[in-house]
Amino acid sequence: MTQPTLFLTVGLPCTGKTTAARRIEIEHGALRLTKDEWVKALYGHANPDAAQRVIEGRLIQIGLRALELGNNVVIDYGLWSRDERSALRRAAADIGAIVEMRYFELPAAEQRKRLDQRQAEAPHTTWPMSDEELAGWAATIEIPTPGELDGTEPIDAPPAGFATWDKWRNHRWPPAVA
Secondary structure (H helix, E strand, O other), X not given: OOOOEEEXXXXXXXXXXXXXXXXXXXXXXXXXXXXXXXXXXXXXXXXXXXXXXXXXXXXXXXXXXXXXXXXXXXXXXXXXXXXXXXXXXXXXXXXXXXXXXXXXXXOHHHHHHHHHHHHHHOXXXXXXXOHHHHHHHHHHOOOOOHHHHHOOOOOOOOOOOOOOHHHHHHHHOOOOXX
């Protein structure tokens, strides 16, 4: 039996993550876990941060279980922080899965164009986003290093205050909305 692969899509909104995740789903027989589809189905026009984190965590649990069962998985969220990516790399390694990380970026003007097009053609799939929000998010994303992307860089230790990445994951992605 071959090792299952966890595919991580990293990038800002409208940079091509979901399009790539759909391609990975087909090409690699991967279970695609797209957070926005769940948030939209459950909350419609609202986009509550607390619910997003719970949904992300639940999808991660499903994804990790699928990996344990030998299935490929693609996590289709932004994964803007290195800690998020390190936690998922550690979890995958702990169950014997391979990780392939893919980073997507676009110039701000192209990102805006894609968002406007999505809003016009499929508004039920996204939320309005201002230029200020896009710029703010671009300033906060921790762009993956080449070593993160190719898997040669060791996984960081968990942040201070967390003995393990599992404990950090449970904090970052709580089991229920508080």
